Each structure stands twice: as structure tokens, then as C-alpha cells.
Amino acid sequence: MSQTFACAAIAFVLTAASSQAEGPSNPAPAVRSTYRAELAPAVDAFVEKNLAAWLDAYTDLHAHPELSLHEVEAARKMTERLKAAGYETTAGVGGTGVVGVLKNGEGPTILIRGDMDALPIVEETGLPFASQTRTKNAEGLDVGVMHACGHDVHQTVLFATAQALSALREKWRGTVLIVAQPAEEIGRGAKMMIDDGLFERFPRPNACIALHVNGNFAAGTTAYTPGWALANVDSVDITIHGRGGHGSRPHESVDPIVTAAQVIVSLQTLVSRRLDPTDPGVVTVGSLHAGTKHNIIPNEARLQITVRSYTDATRAKLLDGIRQIATQTCRAMGCPADPDILVHEEEFTPAMYNDPALSEAAAGVLRNVVGEASVQQIKGQMGGEDFGRFAKQLGVPGFMFWLGVVEKSRFETSRKPDGAPLPSIHSSRFAPDARPTLATGVRCMTSLALSLLEAK
Ligand SMILES: [Zn+2]
Numbered sequence: 001m002s003q004t005f006a007c008a009a010i011a012f013v014l015t016a017a018s019s020q021a022e023g024p025s026n027p028a029p030a031v032r033s034t035y036r037a038e039l040a041p042a043v044d045a046f047v048e049k050n051l052a053a054w055l056d057a058y059t060d061l062h063a064h065p066e067l068s069l070h071e072v073e074a075a076r077k078m079t080e081r082l083k084a085a086g087y088e089t090t091a092g093v094g095g096t097g098v099v100g101v102l103k104n105g106e107g108p109t110i111l112i113r114g115d116m117d118a119l120p121i122v123e124e125t126g127l128p129f130a131s132q133t134r135t136k137n138a139e140g141l142d143v144g145v146m147h148a149c150g151h152d153v154h155q156t157v158l159f160a161t162a163q164a165l166s167a168l169r170e171k172w173r174g175t176v177l178i179v180a181q182p183a184e185e186i187g188r189g190a191k192m193m194i195d196d197g198l199f200e201r202f203p204r205p206n207a208c209i210a211l212h213v214n215g216n217f218a219a220g221t222t223a224y225t226p227g228w229a230l231a232n233v234d235s236v237d238i239t240i241h242g243r244g245g246h247g248s249r250p251h252e253s254v255d256p257i258v259t260a261a262q263v264i265v266s267l268q269t270l271v272s273r274r275l276d277p278t279d280p281g282v283v284t285v286g287s288l289h290a291g292t293k294h295n296i297i298p299n300e301a302r303l304q305i306t307v308r309s310y311t312d313a314t315r316a317k318l319l320d321g322i323r324q325i326a327t328q329t330c331r332a333m334g335c336p337a338d339p340d341i342l343v344h345e346e347e348f349t350p351a352m353y354n355d356p357a358l359s360e361a362a363a364g365v366l367r368n369v370v371g372e373a374s375v376q377q378i379k380g381q382m383g384g385e386d387f388g389r390f391a392k393q394l395g396v397p398g399f400m401f402w403l404g405v406v407e408k409s410r411f412e413t414s415r416k417p418d419g420a421p422l423p424s425i426h427s428s429r430f431a432p433d434a435r436p437t438l439a440t441g442v443r444c445m446t447s448l449a450l451s452l453l454e455a456k
């Protein structure tokens, strides 16, 4: 069902001038977004006709999740489906990544991305198609595997949108670039695909779009954030070197635990005292390990820290501050050596910046598809998603929107004062209401892609 508002055609030209001053300075080429109200009945009819098959594909993907870097079956299924939909399909792009290209005349190239990996979680949804999968993780531990981040929804919407755009190819001109990405959960997949020539071997995109499920919104609804939407994510390890000894003779030791405590407290001043209060940042020490027994002062203490920011400058300020505080505190405490500080560059996830003009144009499309009341503008968050890397690398507009998944009555109950909290993504009980979620996802994504392609 589609509600068309009075402004049936919303036209925006997205250029570099549309970017906010604080956003990335991208020399973005112009891309036009025009809602194609006249195609809504055809999109809806296609969804109606294919939804049962998509639900089957979704339950199969949900029941057979694969961890990051192991998306072998998901990639095989994606490859088959894209080929069947008429896409020139290439597997093995950046590990298990799959790229589908549909060239359809002169016009812009639009990248549509979905991710394929699942999480090491034992599923507790009680669904009839719940995952029973167990595997060994990278450390060799036996773990359950679950699509707790909705990447099964993302995959289904991705190939379904590819099918819809292929079916409607008489109505648009341009190129659709379908990107089925591996290893999002470890922040590596987008980079792996780019490093493997995504932007050299395939048509170069003029805009990048994606969606992500969201456990805070009802199925059938969407949300979006213009500008900074998700954060730079850095992981930092610090090893503090003390000098161990007997717990009763601290004067003969250098206590790495007390030193670690000083470092942890001092790190709290990075965000509160060094950042502009209007510039978001997070420094969380998520793990502290030291010692084995009451009366032993250990030799070392180890910290693991997650660092979040939006801009490159703030990121650098926080990482430099961590190095400085850790090193200088260890020196002040008389440590025999400077601490080892490791910033895991391979796990870095760049912030996601939703081009403001594209965001507003896309929100206009979403409002036409699901109705004004079902599109919420929300604040940015400090979570991470490596989709931002595509647009950032290309210097073109990017946009990711949130897709609600919660069964309607369950959502309404949760809003009552005594309502049970909803399971978020990454929860063992995360269970999208598949039918309306998929239908809304495909209608929105297809309409958004059509708005960015050249009308025919
Ligand atoms: Zn996730």
C-alpha cells in the first residue's frame, strides 16, 4: 500500500554545496533524486507477487547464519539470485563479497549495499526457523551463530530490490551496482571489497544507499539521521608494565594496577575537558585484566578501550590523548618501561555521514512510500557501521536509513509504562516481524533507487 502525497515529485539536486560545513568536504558530483509516484503501483504489485518467496529465502538465511569472513553459502545464494535477475555477477570480491551489475543505458550509477555476516550468539527467539548452528570462532571456541543484527533481512531486501529494479528496467536508465558485503561485524568487509578493486573493476557509483534494521521501531516504519549518523570506531589495547612483588611490600614494586586505575580515571577527562562540548566522543574502558591473587602485585595490567568520534580531527585528538595520558601516567608512577599502545587500524570503522541533501530527498521518498507518520528523523548515534566507507572513499553522497522491525502490538505494549523493553539488535531474542519488515524494506529501497536513477 502506498500513500502518495500532494508533492508527488520531489526533485533535489545533490551537489557538494549541499554538504554541511562540518561534514566531509567531498567534491560530490550532482545526483538528482525524484520520487517516481507513477511507479508505486508497479513496485507494490511486484512486492505482493514475490513476498512469499522472499519470506522463504529469509527464513532459510536466518536458519543458516555464518560468521564474518565465512559467508560462503550466503554468497553462493546471493550470486545465484543476482544472476537469475539478469545481473552480471562477480563472486569473491574481497573474500566472500558479491557484486552484481545491471547496466541499463546512460545515467547515474547507484550502489546498493547489504551485508551478509552473523554474530557469535546462541539464538533464544524460539522461532520455528531459529538457528541451531554452532561453529568455532576465530579463537577456536565453540559458539552459537545467529543473525542478531538483521543481516538476513538486509540480504533479502538487497536481492529483492535487485529483482524489482530488473523487472522495472523499462522505466529507468543508468547502472545498478549491488554490493553484498562480508564481515561488517568486524569492521573489515567494506575495506576488503574496496581494496579488491570494487571501484576500479566495476562501474564507479555516483551515490551509495543502504538500510539497517532497528529494534526500536515498529515494522512498517522507518527513521533517518541527516549528517553524522554513526561514529568512527577505534579499538585500542594498552599494556602497562609495572614491577611485580609481594602484596605486603608495595614499596619494592611498581604497581601496574594502581597505575591502570590512574590511567582509567585520567582518560575520563578526554571527552569532558578536551573536546568541544558540542562535539561528540566516547572513551570506554571495556576490559581491565591484571593479577592472579590477593597478595601478589603483578608485572602488568592490560586495558581494552573503545573510542568513538565523528570527525577525523576529533578521532585524532582522542587517540593522541590516550597515548599521551597512558605514557605520561606510567612515567609519573615510575613504571620501568613505557606502556605498549596498540590502535587496531585493521578494525577501524569510519563514521557514517548521511549527505544532508540526499537525506532530505530520501526522506521525502520514504514519506511517500510509508506515510508521513512512519518516517522519523532521529539523532545520530555512536554505534559503528562500515557502510560509511564506500561514500567516504568515493567522495559521493551516501545515505543509510533505519528500517523498523518490531511486531506492531508488541511495539505498542513496549511503549506502556509497565511495558517490557524490546530486544535490541545483537540480542539473542532479536526477532523481526519478517513479513511487514521485508515488504517495507523492498518498497523503500526500490523506490529510493528509482528516485536516483534516470527516469525513462
Ligand atoms: Zn551488528
Ligand SMILES: [Zn+2]
Pocket (backbone or CB within 6 Å): 149, 150, 151, 184, 212
Ligand atoms: Zn548490522
